[in-house]
Amino acid sequence: MERFGFVGLPNAGKSSLYNALAGGGALAAPYAFATTDPNVGVAKVFDGRLDALAAMSASKNVVPASVQFTDIGGLVEGASKGEGLGNRFLAGIREVDAVVYVLRAFADADVPGPTDPLEHLRVLEIELTLADLETVENQVDKRRKAAKGDKSLLDEVAALEAAQVALAEGTPIYRSDLAPKVRELLGPYFLLTNKPVLAIVNVDEDSIERVDEVVAPVQAELGDRAEVIGACIQLEAEAAQLDPDERREMLDGLGLGEGALPRFVRAAYHQLGLRTFFTTGEKETRAWTFRAGSKAPQAAGRIHTDFERGxxxxxxxxxxxxxxxxxxxxxxxxxxxxxxxxxYEVQDGDVLEIRFNV
Incomplete structure (x- = not known):
């Protein structure tokens, strides 16, 4: 299952976001490092297509797609040099497939730290970029020496050298102009800034009506390098504790429609190049996750390896x-x-019935 890691300064709202998605379980407290060990949960991918197909088939069971997410402890300035949770924090990020920046955009007398989401973004990117630069500097000379005896490593060395230049200039890999093939060659080094990025700007309840205005500077800064979503995470976490009808009523009453969480999960899902096909019948309607560009046998293998083999x-x-x-x-x-x-290249939204023989 694909994994997303929540990254942010202390008290930015990471644990509340975790609780909103998981329905509770993480300590959300107004002091630094309330989370010292990562909390891991699973979120359903909200998909109206699944519900419509299930209703059509009168299915007894409905199974949505899902993604795993991790609430990693707060990052502080100097984390790349061991400040705060230091290496423990950075190791948690290396293990995820995509990064979600949680950026605080509200003032609270009980919650210390900056309230400008761009300042949060600045600190996060500096620390992750510095950590990546150290990793690349430690590896590039080793790979150059190895390439003298193995010319097949030259492209990898060139990729490391290009990454070193970008990182030394303070540019995270995901915001650089490195070609996709170069970034793919960097994969084995698990660079923190070489992962897909999503940003969620956490506003307070009073700012809900002007959330687009609050989010705009972050969108302008990141451009097309990352998707940016605005949300009142605390409100969403409270709504998540309610039964579906009460939750819908609460969010509708605030003019929030389905809320930000379904949009967030769908955006995170697509950020990793994940798509959905369906199977449907009286017994079950299910959403299956596959990688964009997968051929029919590979998609069928998501149901069972026998389906791909035969x-x-x-x-x-x-x-x-x-x-x-x-x-x-x-x-x-x-x-x-x-x-x-x-x-056949399976398309998002296809409904499949597989024929196989093993």
């Missing part, structure tokens, strides 16, 4: 077309089911 073909229809027709049987009757082979 893949013959897949019957395919897009979810909205199936919904319009009203049933799988009707889609087959009117000839709307496509038969696709091993070279």
């Amino acid at each position: 893949f013959i073909r897949a019957e395919v229809i897009h979810w909205d077309e199936l919904l319009e027709l009203g049933s799988w049987a009707k889609a087959r009757e009117v000839g709307k089911l496509r038969v696709e082979g091993k070279d």
